[in-house]
Amino acid sequence: GEDVEQSLFLSVREGDSSVINCTYTDSSSTYLYWYKQEPGAGLQLLTYIFSNMDMKQDQRLTVLLNKKDKHLSLRIADTQTGDSAIYFCAEKRRNTPLVFGKGTRLSVIA
């Protein structure tokens, strides 16, 4: 299909790891992104990965990219209540603006 796919909801306990998954559509996409939307706010870029990379780590965040399966994941270690937000996956296809998934709402239970 043409859509970037994400599950809509994820619930985890504080201190556990969260893994948010995304399936994108275009094997020639150059960049893949994770955006975070906190309640009442706009989206902010959390991290991105270039298509020639398999993994990117930034403090508590780990991004894994499986180009063969067109699968992107975001792992948040030691999830905190402040991580509760909507997380959007996005891909940059050739000659088109960013295409966003529908977003995954992460709820962190204290």
Place this chain on the structure above:
Amino acid sequence: EAQVTQNPRYLITVTGKKLTVTCSQNMNHEYMSWYRQDPGLGLRQIYYSMNVEVTDKGDVPEGYKVSRKEKRNFPLILESPSPNQTSLYFCASSFRSSGQGYTGELFFGEGSRLTVL
């Protein structure tokens, strides 16, 4: 402070009453875009602009107009709003849409919640 500013943040209006949502960025960005966010549908692009005087339709342009007369401003115009345009609207900008130096970071405004009765 680098930012994208939208106004109004909240608006309740009636069917058919023309309205404009303004968007302004102070980062000298070439690329600007409007999205609407609806429950279960995620973000959908309405219109975008690669540069001054260049605009293109996104996925859901019907019922909307835009203009890009200056680099910093990208207003969204609803000539005759209808209830199905009740939504949360976001303006976003980035330095450039492709090419060298492109990282894809879109800077978003805080959003404008529009209700059309």
